[in-house]
Each structure stands twice: as structure tokens, then as C-alpha cells.
Amino acid sequence: MTSCSVLFTSAEESMTAETAEMPAFFVDLNLDQIVNIITAAKEEYNLKPYFYTSLKKVNAIMYRHEVMRDLEKKMLFEKVETFARKMREMRAHLLRAKKLSYKHQRESWFLDAVELYCGAVQSLSADLDQEADLESRGLSALRDYVRRYVQSDAFTSLMAETRRLKHDLAQVQYCLLINYGSISVRRHDSETDYRAEVEATFEKFKQAAARDYSVKFSSSEEMNHVEAQVLDCVAELYPDVFLHLGAYCDSRTGYLDETIAIFDREIQLYVSYLEFIAGLKHKGLDFCYPRITDSGKEVYDSDGFDLALAHTLSVEGFQVVCNDFHLMGNERIIVVSGPNQGGKTTFARAFGQLHYLASLGCPVPGRKAQLFLFDRLFTHFEKAETVQNGRGRLQGDLLRFHEILSAATFRSIIIMNEIFSSTTLRDAMFLGKRIMGRIMDLDVLCVCVTFIDELSCLSEKTVSMVSTIVPEDPALRTYKLVRKPADGLAYALSIAEKYRLTSERLGERLQR
Amino acid sequence: MKAFLLYRDRDFSSERTSAPNETELAQDLHLNVLFDAMALGDKFILEVSRNVVLSRLRDSQAILYRQDIIKDCLKNSSVVREIYALALESLECERKLSWGIFSRYPSSILGGSISVLEAFVEILKRLRSLAEVHSSAFQSEGFRQFFRMLMTELSDSYIAVVKDHLKHLRFKGGVLISAELGKGSQGTRYVLRKPCNVKKGFIQRVFSKKQLVYTFHIPDRDESGAKALSELAFYLGCMNLHARLVEITAHVCFPVPAGLEVRMHTFTGLYDLCLALSEGRSVVENDLNADNRNLVVITGANQGGKSTFLRGIGVAQLMMQAGMFVGASRFCSNVCDGIFTHYKREEDVTMKSGKLDEELKRMSAIVDKVTPNSILLLNESFASTNEKEGSEVARQVLSALLDAGIKIFFVTHLHKFAQESYERQKKKAVFLRAGRKADGERTFKILEGEPLQTSFGEDLYRNIFGVDN
Numbered sequence: 003m004t005s006c007s008v009l010f011t012s013a014e015e016s017m018t019a020e021t022a023e024m025p026a027f028f029v030d031l032n033l034d035q036i037v038n039i040i041t042a043a044k045e046e047y048n049l050k051p052y053f054y055t056s057l058k059k060v061n062a063i064m065y066r067h068e069v070m071r072d073l074e075k076k077m078l079f080e081k082v083e084t085f086a087r088k089m090r091e092m093r094a095h096l097l098r099a100k101k102l103s104y105k106h107q108r109e110s111w112f113l114d115a116v117e118l119y120c121g122a123v124q125s126l127s128a129d130l131d132q133e134a135d136l137e138s139r140g141l142s143a144l145r146d147y148v149r150r151y152v153q154s155d156a157f158t159s160l161m162a163e164t165r166r167l168k169h170d171l172a173q174v175q176y177c178l179l180i181n182y183g184s185i186s187v188r189r190h191d192s193e194t195d196y197r198a199e200v201e202a203t204f205e206k207f208k209q210a211a212a213r214d215y216s217v218k219f220s221s222s223e224e225m226n227h228v229e230a231q232v233l234d235c236v237a238e239l240y241p242d243v244f245l246h247l248g249a250y251c252d253s254r255t256g257y258l259d260e261t262i263a264i265f266d267r268e269i270q271l272y273v274s275y276l277e278f279i280a281g282l283k284h285k286g287l288d289f290c291y292p293r294i295t296d297s298g299k300e301v302y303d304s305d306g307f308d309l310a311l312a313h314t315l316s317v318e319g320f321q322v323v324c325n326d327f328h329l330m331g332n333e334r335i336i337v338v339s340g341p342n343q344g345g346k347t348t349f350a351r352a353f354g355q356l357h358y359l360a361s362l363g364c365p366v367p368g369r370k371a372q373l374f375l376f377d378r379l380f381t382h383f384e385k386a387e388t389v390q391n392g393r394g395r396l397q398g399d400l401l402r403f404h405e406i407l408s409a410a411t412f413r414s415i416i417i418m419n420e421i422f423s424s425t426t427l428r429d430a431m432f433l434g435k436r437i438m439g440r441i442m443d444l445d446v447l448c449v450c451v452t453f454i455d456e457l458s459c460l461s462e463k464t465v466s467m468v469s470t471i472v473p474e475d476p477a478l479r480t481y482k483l484v485r486k487p488a489d490g491l492a493y494a495l496s497i498a499e500k501y502r503l504t505s506e507r508l509g510e511r512l513q514r
Numbered sequence: 515m516k517a518f519l520l521y522r523d524r525d526f527s528s529e530r531t532s533a534p535n536e537t538e539l540a541q542d543l544h545l546n547v548l549f550d551a552m553a554l555g556d557k558f559i560l561e562v563s564r565n566v567v568l569s570r571l572r573d574s575q576a577i578l579y580r581q582d583i584i585k586d587c588l589k590n591s592s593v594v595r596e597i598y599a600l601a602l603e604s605l606e607c608e609r610k611l612s613w614g615i616f617s618r619y620p621s622s623i624l625g626g627s628i629s630v631l632e633a634f635v636e637i638l639k640r641l642r643s644l645a646e647v648h649s650s651a652f653q654s655e656g657f658r659q660f661f662r663m664l665m666t667e668l669s670d671s672y673i674a675v676v677k678d679h680l681k682h683l684r685f686k687g688g689v690l691i692s693a694e695l696g697k698g699s700q701g702t703r704y705v706l707r708k709p710c711n712v713k714k715g716f717i718q719r720v721f722s723k724k725q726l727v728y729t730f731h732i733p734d735r736d737e738s739g740a741k742a743l744s745e746l747a748f749y750l751g752c753m754n755l756h757a758r759l760v761e762i763t764a765h766v767c768f769p770v771p772a773g774l775e776v777r778m779h780t781f782t783g784l785y786d787l788c789l790a791l792s793e794g795r796s797v798v799e800n801d802l803n804a805d806n807r808n809l810v811v812i813t814g815a816n817q818g819g820k821s822t823f824l825r826g827i828g829v830a831q832l833m834m835q836a837g838m839f840v841g842a843s844r845f846c847s848n849v850c851d852g853i854f855t856h857y858k859r860e861e862d863v864t865m866k867s868g869k870l871d872e873e874l875k876r877m878s879a880i881v882d883k884v885t886p887n888s889i890l891l892l893n894e895s896f897a898s899t900n901e902k903e904g905s906e907v908a909r910q911v912l913s914a915l916l917d918a919g920i921k922i923f924f925v926t927h928l929h930k931f932a933q934e935s936y937e938r939q940k941k942k943a944v945f946l947r948a949g950r951k952a953d954g955e956r957t958f959k960i961l962e963g964e965p966l967q968t969s970f971g972e973d974l975y976r977n978i979f980g981v982d983n
Contacts (some may be wrong), residue, residue, distance in 0.1 A: 030861075032863070032865070035863070051718070062675070109566045110516045217729060253735040290869075308865075310865065311865045314864070314865060342868050342869070342870040342871065342873045342898065342899050343867070343868040343870065345867070346868070347868060347869070348865070355682070383860075383861060384858065384860065384861070385860055393815055393817070394818070394820075394821065395816075395858075395894070396816040396817065396969075396971055396974060397816065397817045397974050397978075398976045400971075400974050400975060400979075401978060405979050406722075409537065419861075420869060420898065422836050422971070423894075423897040423898060424894060424897065424927065425816050425927050425969045425971040426928075426929045426966075426967060426968055426969045426971075427901040427927075427929060427930075427973065428929070428967045428968050429816070429927075429968050429970070429971030430971070432971065432972055432975075432976055433972075434969050434973060436979070452899075453899060453900035453901070455900075456614075486619060486750045489899065489900070491903075492868055492899040492900045493903075494872075494896075494899040494903035494904060494906070494907050495903065495906065495907060497870055497871055497874055498874060498907045498910065499873055500871075500874075501874045501877065501878035502878060502881075502906070503874055503877060503878055503881070503910070503911050503913075504910050505909075505910040505913050508881065508910070508911065508914030508915070509914050509917070511881055511882075512881065512884075512915070512917070512918035513918075
């Protein structure tokens with residue numbers, strides 16, 4: 003039986019994903035925060051490597067879109083969740099078995115784990131068979147696989163043996179004779195049920211609602227040594243059953259089908275992402291399946307937003323501001339300028355996030371989007387000065403740009419935030435123009451946040467977008483970015499005012 | 515026993531309330547490099563040195579008091595190290611006892627406690643004889659007082675009395691030394707008691723007249739016994755640091771502190787001590803004459819050593835006010851009340867603040883804490899906006915702070931700001947520029963000079979990207 007994957011269209015892709023580490027740009031784009039939130043409750047699946055692996059082919063992304071769309075159907079989503087729950091229960095049983103110290107008890111927990119597994123696979127098979135309208139290649143292939151698997155000798159024999167053992171164990175009955183310090187164990191020998199007799203004798207004393215005097219046994223899963231010894235005696239009384247159980251545990255260690263196990267993990271990428279965005283959708287934010295292009299460079303998104311920020315804001319009950327962008331024709335570079343604290347960096351991050359999430363095959367923030375399938379994504383955000391490496395800040399910036407520009411191809415995306423703030427305006431303009439020139443030569447898609455207006459109108463490749471303020475009150479930011487020429491106003495003083503740092507306010511504050 | 519090695523008139527308290535800007539200060543000035551060089555891996559020295567350096571002296575006399583002690587230390591390093599070793603040894607004795615207590619037999623606690631006391635007496639004796647032999651080689655007021663204290667407090671007669679008691683206690687089996695388990699099962703509250711009549715019954719004893727004749731406390735490590743040790747630990751740190759600086763041929767001098775109210779800042783051959791330590795060699799030196807000035811504006815070539823210069827000033831000021839030597843050939847400045855740094859930080863991960871917002875928020879926090887006669891080190895502040903508006907914010911913030919009597923060193927590329935201040939207050943401020951040779955090579959020298967429109971970023975571009983065609 004050939005295996006199948008709901009995440010990958012080639013073995014090569016899935017191999018890379020296994021060893022993937024967090025890409026360098028994750029922190030700059032706050033993707034690390036997003037992935038941490040998404041995977042927080044899913045630690046046992048080790049999903050992060052999947053989130054660290056962007057896909058390189060349009061077809062591979064379409065493959066995921068199909069699965070995601072199928073899963074968005076409520077019925078199927080619930081069925082998958084049921085399967086996942088059973089599998090988690092199975093793993094909990096195995097874990098418990100591993101921790102127990104008494105052999106027979108350990109084996110019984112293992113048996114129950116296998117029973118849970120068989121049940122989970124069977125109902126998954128039945129559930130998928132009911133889904134006549136599966137559109138995704140991934141889930142259809144899985145359905146076929148599971149169908150064949152439940153009919154296979156491997157599975158049917160596993161199931162039969164498990165059932166027989168459960169049945170045999172259910173037949174075991176024994177008696178305990180407890181006499182001071184000693185306990186004798188023997189087979190149950192059709193002794194009569196004394197309860198009925200007793201109850202009958204005392205029936206007359208029973209009044210309407212008798213008080214319940216029964217004592218509850220503490221049913222800790224951990225056996226004490228007396229219970230363990232009793233179980234040992236029982237095993238001697240029923241040697242066949244327990245020998246069989248022992249042999250079963252030895253021979254069935256590899257009962258778990260690899261494809262089923264992989265499916266159980268892989269499907270969680272979709273499940274976790276859909277669960278994450280469900281909360282935001284509920285707040286009225288839009289997500290869409292973007293058109294992915296790997297040839298043309300026209301990209302757009304309407305009503306997009308920064309996913310990490312949206313999460314934080316929605317947790318705190320604030321409104322999320324959405325933004326649009328559209329690069330067409332020869333346009334490649336969005337130059338973002340405008341007021342401080344106006345959402346410029348957020349916009350740049352969102353642009354990066356959108357493209358990255360799209361490369362994972364996920365629905366992205368926005369109503370309608372077309373995005374470019376990049377080969378590599380680069381970010382350049384300012385870093386705090388670190389331990390002396392003999393480099394001034396500007397030199398560090400330039401070296402990093404050199405690295406980026408040497409590694410980037412015409413299929414890359416570059417996001418840069420406040421470049422060259424560490425030199426005079428004249429130098430920054432010189433350097434900015436040079437770097438932008440190289441970026442334009444490469445013809446890459448780029449977002450550049452800057453205070454140097456001149457960079458926004460370098461050529462037909464650049465598009466100027468400006469963060470805006472409420473005209474009547476420049477201290478208020480709208481967080482809306484619009485396409486218009488840069489006007490050289492940053493409204494920095496309104497922030498100084500906010501922190502009481504104008505000379506007038508400072509004069510008052512420092513008069514102590 | 516009072517050591518008075520850090521202050522003329524009081525003990526050093528390690529329970530210092532840390533200043534709110536310490537973390538920033540340590541990060542921006544790379545102080546951990548300094549502390550590591552002082553500690554050489556000794557956690558105790560590290561902790562004490564950190565505390566002493568960060569709790570600045572504000573009185574010139576107090577600074578000179580320590581300088582003298584350090585000079586003595588450097589002259590008599592082997593004696594000082596010996597005294598420190600003795601102090602360590604006494605702690606070691608105490609530690610051994612706490613292992614004994616694991617047996618939990620009263621007899622071993624008893625015996626163990628007496629052993630500790632006996633060992634202590636031996637150490638005290640050795641300490642005193644060290645004092646006797648070497649005290650004449652020490653000139654500082656601090657050490658002379660310290661040795662005098664040792665000789666009076668640990669006189670022959672006193673030691674004889676203590677020994678006598680211990681002997682007595684050793685022979686009479688009925689002696690009780692009580693001990694309790696303190697934090698980490700370390701013995702604490704050792705109390706030696708004169709034996710009572712063992713034949714009396716329990717009840718009787720409780721009611722009989724108290725026969726406590728003599729009580730002898732060995733102070734906890736955290737109380738005063740370890741204080742002499744902690745005070746010495748700082749000087750050990752200074753000696754370690756000095757030895758390392760000699761090794762890498764980096765010179766030092768003892769600075770001349772001036773009063774809080776005057777404005778002095780003049781030095782020659784100042785270098786960033788932390789840079790020298792981490793590079794393991796002597797580094798570029800600079801001079802400055804900024805007496806009677808409140809503002810020093812540093813502009814000029816990128817990669818020209820401006821940040822290093824600024825750090826050097828901060829580190830030297832801190833070291834001076836700890837009573838230490840500084841990395842310069844000559845250094846004089848007024849003591850300051852507080853030292854504050856305002857450097858760039860990364861994007862705010864909580865996504866609340868844009869860059870300018872974030873840095874102005876920090877600036878406002880500094881304003882809340884700053885006092886007149888403080889020093890403020892600004893490294894490329896107000897650069898997270900356009901040049902025109904950044905310059906305006908800088909102008910407003912700086913003028914108010916200067917009016918309030920705060921001394922400011924400002925590394926900046928805001929040419930508009932620098933040029934305008936140059937024209938307006940040539941007399942009141944010093945304008946420095948990072949040097950560059952005609953061929954673009956950096957000299958790392960910071961010299962007086964008018965601000966320029968360019969910081970020669972082009973040089974770096976050509977170095978890294980090659981020449982454009």
C-alpha cells in the first residue's frame with residue numbers, strides 16, 4: 003500500500019519539513035508570535051517545523067487549499083476532531099502503560115490503547131466513506147488508503163486478536179478470601195450470589211428512600227503492591243489468557259500504521275490554523291484563499307491586516323484596522339512614509355506575513371488576494387546595538403543589505419523597515435537611492451518603510467503609500483495607509499506632546 | 515568588628531535598592547564585560563563589585579578615601595589577597611559544620627560547633643598577626659583604621675579569654691551549643707551556654723534561676739562577619755581588573771573628582787575600558803576639554819568611533835564614582851547625581867509602540883527620574899522620524915534638560931539640529947566630530963569640529979558594495 007500525505011505532494015518536501023528551523027525573518031514579521039499561539043495547545047504534534055517550511059510550487063499550495071476547504075465543512079472538521087481525540091486518548095493510554103511498574107497492569111493498558119486505535123481507524127474509515135463530496139486530492143487519497151487499510155490482513159488480524167483478548171479477559175473471574183494478614187485467591191466456582199439472599203431477608207426493613215451507605219473505593223490507576231500480588235495470583239490461575247496477553251504485547255508493538263500516524267499529525271496543521279482564525283472571523287475579519295502566482299508580479303489584497311496584531315487587539319477588545327494594497331504593471335516597490343506611530347511597520351509586516359502564510363497554503367487575512375510565490379523572503383529591521391562586534395550601526399546595516407542583495411533573486415521578496423536612520427539625511431538619501439537602485443535592478447517585490455520622501459518616486463517601479471492622520475486632530479492616527487505622494491510630515495511633535503516632552507511641558511516637569 | 519573599607523563611617527550594605535535604570539545602563543555601557551574582568555569567575559566578587567560600582571559615591575572625599583585604599587591594594591596585593599583568603603577560610607569552616615549537622619546527633623552538633631569556634635579563633639589570630647607584620651606598608655586611612663581595629667579588637671587578652679572558654683566547654687560534656695537550621699540547612703544562631711546541673715530534672719531546670727553566664731554569637735554570613743569580606747571582595751575585583759589591564763598594556767589613572775555643582779569634564783587618553791577588555795588590547799584614546807560646558811554634541815563619520823567614545827565617558831564616570839581608577843592618562847570631572855543612557859532598541863514586540871513612540875516613552879521615563887547634576891548619554895536619539903521633525907524634538911527636549919542643569923553628551927546624525935545648535939551656542943557647548951582621513955579611512959579619533967552634512971556613509975558603501983559604475 004502506498005502511503006499518502008495531506009500536507010505534501012512530494013517526499014522531498016516532507017523531508018525538508020522534518021528538520022526545518024525557524025526562518026530568520028520570523029521575529030521581524032512577528033510570525034514567531036503567531037506560530038506560538040497557533041501551536042500552544044498542540045505541542046504533542048510538534049507542528050512548528052511544518053510552519054517553518056514554505057512551499058515552492060503552486061501545485062503544492064493548491065493541494066493544501068483543497069484540503070483546507072474540505073475541512074472548513076463543519077461535519078468533516080468534527081469527524082477529524084473525533085479521530086484526533088481518540089488518538090490522543092490512545093497515546094495517553096500508552097504513556098500510562100509506560101509509567102506503570104506491574105507487568106500485567108501495563109499489558110492491559112497497552113491492550114486498551116490498541117482497542118482505542120482500532121476503533122478510531124474504523125470510525126475514520128466509515129466517516130470518510132460517507133463524505134461523497136471530498137474535493138481535495140489529499141483527503142480523497144487518504145479515504146482510499148484508510149478503506150484499503152481496514153480491509154487489510156494486518157488490520158483485521160490486529161482487530162480480531164484484540165477483541166479476543168478483551169473477551170477472554172472479561173471472562174476471568176476469581177474469588178478472594180481475606181483473613182487477617184493473608185489473602186487467598188482462587189477461581190470463581192459458581193458460588194451463589196449471596197446479595198440477593200441478604201437483600202431479600204432484610205427487604206422488610208427498607209423504607210422509602212434508604213440512605214446510601216456504600217463506600218467508594220479510591221480508584222487510583224496506580225496499583226498498590228497488594229493489588230499487584232493479587233493480580234499475579236490471578237494470572238497464575240488463568241495462565242492461557244495472560245500468556246497470550248504477554249505474547250500479544252511483545253508482537254504488536256508496531257501496531258500503529260505509519261500513514262495513519264502521519265495523517266494524525268499532519269492534519270493538525272489545518273485544524274490548528276482554522277481554529278486560530280475562527281476567533282478572528284467571528285469578530286468580522288475576513289480571510290480568503292489567495293490566488294498564487296509564480297510568474298506575474300501583480301499582487302493585491304483588500305482588507306488585509308497584521309495577524310499577530312489582530313490577535314492581540316481582539317484579545318483586548320480593540321478594533322482592527324484593515325488595509326489594501328495593489329501592485330500592477332511594472333510596480334514592484336511600496337514605499338511607505340508618513341506619520342510616526344501611524345501603522346507603517348504594521349503594514350510592512352502584514353505584507354510579509356500574507357506572502358508567507360500564502361506559501362504555507364493557508365487562507366490569508368483579506369477579502370480577495372493575489373500573492374506571489376517567492377523563493378526567499380528577506381527582512382531588514384533595526385536591531386538594538388549588540389555586544390561590540392567592531393561594527394557601527396550603519397556598517398552593520400550595509401553588510402546586512404549586501405548579504406540580502408547577494409542572496410536575493412528576482413523571485414524574492416524584501417521587506418525593509420526604517421533603513422539608514424543611523425547617518426545624516428544626506429548620506430541616507432545617497433545610500434537609500436543606491437540600495438533601491440539595486441533592488442529595482444533585481445525586479446523583486448519590496449516594501450520599504452522610510453522617512454526619506456525622495457525614495458517614493460524613484461521610478462515607475464515605486465508606489466508611494468502614506469499613513470494618515472485625522473485632519474482635524476493630527477495627534478490621532480487612523481492606521482489607514484493610502485496611495486498618495488509623500489508629504490514629508492511625520493507629526494513627531496504630537497508624540498512628543500503625548501509623552502510631555504515638548505520644551506514647555508518639560509520645563510514644568512523639571513521644575514522640582 | 516567594623517571594616518569601614520568602603521566608607522569612612524559606615525558599613526556597606528549589600529541590600530541596596532537598585533536604581534531603576536540599572537539594566538539599561540549595564541546593557542548600553544557593556545558593563546558586564548567590566549564586572550566579569552573584576553570577578554574572574556568568582557560569583558561573590560561579581561555580585562559585590564556590581565553593587566559597589568552601581569551605587570555611586572557623590573562626595574569627592576569619599577571617592578578619594580577609596581582611591582587611597584585601592585592604591586594600597588595595588589602596592590600590597592599579596593597581603594590583601596591573604597586577608598581575603600582568611601575570610602574565605604572562615605566561611606569554609608562554617609560550611610563544613612553544616613554538613614555535620616546532617617547526622618542530627620546532638621553530640622556531633624556540639625562538637626562541630628566548638629570546632630568551628632576554635633577554627634575561627636585560629637583565623638582571627640592569623641589575621642591579627644598579618645596586621646602586625648604588614649600594617650606599616652599601608653598608607654591609606656581606610657587600611658590603617660582596619661588594622662588598628664584588628665589589633666585592638668583581637669588583642670592577646672581577648673583571644674585568651676575566648677580560648678579559655680572554648681577549652682572549658684570542650685571538657686565539660688554537659689555544655690549545650692544550640693543551633694537552628696537556617697536557609698539551605700546552613701547552621702544559624704549558634705549559642706554557647708554554660709553547663710547547668712545535669713542531675714536536675716527537666717522540670718526543675720526550667721524553673722531554676724537562669725544560669726546563663728556567657729553567650730557568644732557567631733554572626734550569620736549575611737550579617738556583619740561577612741561584611742568585611744564583602745568589602746574586601748570589591749578591592750579584590752579592582753586588583754583583578756588592574757592586573758588584566760597591565761597585561762594588555764592599557765594604562766589607567768586615578769581621576770580627580772570635582773564637586774557636584776561645578777561643571778568639569780576634561781581628560782586625555784580616555785578609552786573605552788570595556789572595549790579594551792573584550793578586545794584584549796589597548797584601543798583608541800581620545801581627549802576632551804569640556805570644563806564649564808553642559809552639552810557635548812558628537813557628530814561625524816559613520817564607523818568613526820562615536821559610540822565607543824560615548825561608552826568610554828559613561829564607564830569612566832561610573833568607575834570614578836565607585837572610587838576606582840579609570841581608563842585614561844588624565845581624567846577630571848564633576849561627580850554626578852545620576853547617569854542615564856538613551857540608546858536605540860528593537861521594535862516593540864507587543865506592537866503597542868512605533869519606534870519613535872517607544873523611544874520617547876523611554877525618554878519620558880528618564881525625565882521622571884532625572885535630577886539636576888545628572889549626566890545623560892544619548893546615542894542617536896530622535897532618529898526614528900524624518901530629519902526636520904527629529905531635529906525639532908531634539909531641540910525641545912535638550913534645551914529643557916540643559917536648563918534644568920543636566921549635562922548631556924549627544925551622539926547624533928541630525929544635521930539640522932547639530933548645525934543650528936552650533937550656530938546658536940558655540941560658546942556653551944562643545945562640538946566634536948569623528949575623524950576621517952582624506953582617503954576615507956577612519957582614525958577613530960574624536961576631535962573638535964563643526965558638524966558636517968555628511969557622515970561619510972558613502973565610504974562604507976564603497977567598501978562593502980564596491981564602486982558603482
